[in-house]
Amino acid sequence: MVNLQGKTALVTGSTSGIGLGIAEALGRAGANIVLNGFGDVDAALATIAATGAQSAHHPADMRKPDEIEAMIAMARERFGTVDVLVNNAGIQHVAQVEDFPAQKWDDILAINLTSSFHTTRHVIPAMRARNWGRIVNIASVHGLVGSAGKSAYVAAKHGLVGLTKVTALETAGTGITCNAICPGFVLTPLVAAQIDAIAKRDGISMEAARARLLSDKQPSGQFVTPEQLGNLVLMLCSPFGDQVRGAAWAMDGGWTAQ
Ligand code: NAD
Numbered sequence: 674m675v676n677l678q679g680k681t682a683l684v685t686g687s688t689s690g691i692g693l694g695i696a697e698a699l700g701r702a703g704a705n706i707v708l709n710g711f712g713d714v715d716a717a718l719a720t721i722a723a724t725g726a727q728s729a730h731h732p733a734d735m736r737k738p739d740e741i742e743a744m745i746a747m748a749r750e751r752f753g754t755v756d757v758l759v760n761n762a763g764i765q766h767v768a769q770v771e772d773f774p775a776q777k778w779d780d781i782l783a784i785n786l787t788s789s790f791h792t793t794r795h796v797i798p799a800m801r802a803r804n805w806g807r808i809v810n811i812a813s814v815h816g817l818v819g820s821a822g823k824s825a826y827v828a829a830k831h832g833l834v835g836l837t838k839v840t841a842l843e844t845a846g847t848g849i850t851c852n853a854i855c856p857g858f859v860l861t862p863l864v865a866a867q868i869d870a871i872a873k874r875d876g877i878s879m880e881a882a883r884a885r886l887l888s889d890k891q892p893s894g895q896f897v898t899p900e901q902l903g904n905l906v907l908m909l910c911s912p913f914g915d916q917v918r919g920a921a922w923a924m925d926g927g928w929t930a931q
Contacts, residue, residue, distance in 0.1 A: 686762025694899020
């Protein structure tokens, strides 16, 4: 569908889950891949190597603007430029507003929203110079609707959808597009923690907790997969995506259709 040979993609938070799935799809399409994130970096690099793509990893903490700048500089030094930016890094914390730890609020806003402002502002000038670029912000259904207990996450993701719209408008006359993808539940470590919490809270098995999580919100009763999200990113990177600008594209098993 899309040939990204000679192009470079930077995916934040790509050592696990959705980010790794998207990086894998971009690697299969021929792009050089810059990974970012914590945890098992070697396993993530091996996943990308298996696609045949060139890759590198930068450990920038998305809460730290100077480390974000250093990551973009490293990507440029290694591969020349960043043509595809996927802002994916994200964390979650679930608690009522009155109990929400202030530090968690700050971290969620920094990682899930502000880091995308920094990466975006650093990559746009070179994208303008080449008159081509793709910026894909991994928001969430929580960029479109709320859920109790997720104040910081919902605020950050609504903010990310807003940043997406403005970035799309500011680049509308160019070959750069910016869009958000709004997944429903995807079975990754981020959601596994929520399933674990439901199992403990309700005294039920992990399998029953998984079904309960989905039945509360996701009419399909099935998880979205990182592979499906990777293919949506590829479509946005293809010529078919040229006029998709400022969208908040749900892939959510029907969640936001209700
Ligand atoms: P995950 O926990 O599997 O992966 C998160 C990634 O972010 C990891 O690579 C981790 O190392 C990295 N990360 C965490 N803190 C970081 C920091 N300070 N600096 C740099 N990297 C950091 O989570 P996931 O489910 O794959 O989530 C990825 C994105 O998708 C997030 O933005 C999340 O909000 C969004 N999302 C997830 C779901 C879901 O159901 N899993 C649904 C909608 C949206």
